[in-house]
Amino acid sequence: MLEITFEDDYDTAAFLHLLRNADENRHIKIHEAPGKIGIEKTHSSVSIQEYIQPILTRFFTECKEDEYMLSVIEGDYYFLDRDEQQQILQLAHSIMEGELEGLPLNHDDTPREYFIEQELKTICLEENVFSIRSFMTFRLGKYYERLKGYVEAAIDEYKMEQEYQTFIQSLRDYVTRKEPVLDHVRIVHDGHFVLWELKYISEREQKKYIDRRFVREHPMYIDSHLLAPLVSIAPKKIDLYTKNSEHAMVQTIQNIFQERVRIFSLESFHPQENILEERS
Incomplete structure (x- = not known):
């Protein structure tokens, strides 16, 4: 059985939600306990590794990604205002989804999920204990570099937008007078x-x-x-x-x-x- 450990109840509940919305035809039994979830296969032909990898990838991108980017926005670039943080975060998502073009991102077109998937492949997920915190701390360096690049580009875009709005307001005031x-x-x-x-x-x-x-x-x-x-x-x-x-x-x-x-x-x-x- 594979045991996955979490830092808090929120992460545990979020992961359980992803598990319960996964493919029902899985021959997998879920064991719930405070701060941990057990994954047990009920058929010898089932691979827990193949089953759990995409769910873990979704967990990191959907449940932990914003948390990391907000920590960079606040901790590295000192944007303390919550509204500003959310605006920058939304710009980062627009960049990730390809809605904003021509931004100076210094990386290739490799999907960010690739960096998580490659690290998960190096770990046996059929049994033993998998710590979410340890994996995030020691295995996701390249993934975090990619996210930080999105944040930096979003901050540049945000500053340009602020300058543009100031410029527009100065012209508007001039025209009015x-x-x-x-x-x-x-x-x-x-x-x-x-x-x-x-x-x-x-x-x-x-x-x-x-x-x-x-x-x-x-x-x-x-x-x-x-x-x-x-x-x-x-x-x-x-x-x-x-x-x-x-x-x-x-x-x-x-x-x-x-x-x-x-x-x-x-x-x-x-x-x-x-x-x-x-x-x-």
Whole structure:
């Protein structure tokens, strides 16, 4: 019989839940005791090793993974606020699930479960005692390295998001305070973004619409071809024509100008309509 020992009642109950939801056609008998669970086979052809390995892997990934990552977030990077910890943890999960791309993770595409499975294969799980704590302490170094990489990437993403929100708020405040240079402008997104009211004037004339002082204060973030003139103009109304309302720049413009922005399909744009003439 294999005896698995746990540190607390929560882990014991969580593992029992996984056992009871495993394949019923298993020829396995479960023995419950405080802080431990016994696994006994009821047929000679059954392999406890083959049966228990995937359950143990699920236990570590589903029940202990967040616990470790939260300890890294708090203990190594000193994020003590619970809300911040949860935001970073959610970002780490998004990275693990491939929902966030292009993040600087220094590892190959090997699934993180592989590192647990390889260590379990080196241990006889047919009988004797298997300590969850000992296995986590001495056998999961590579697995923890992978989790720490996810956390580090999540923290980088979190900091970038915080910087972005601060940047957006500064632009929003500027636009709110500034007197509009033009009341109404159109932006056409067809492969690239064009501020239509400036399309047919010279580059020298275009520069007159840009608040150079404000741009100097945001050199890393301001796009000189679109955001710089758009924010400097601070229009009361923006009509944005696009095929992709989820584009990052579309979202940024909406975040800055909020209710001032109206989104239209690209096909509905009619360039012969001259807003400048309409105002004169």
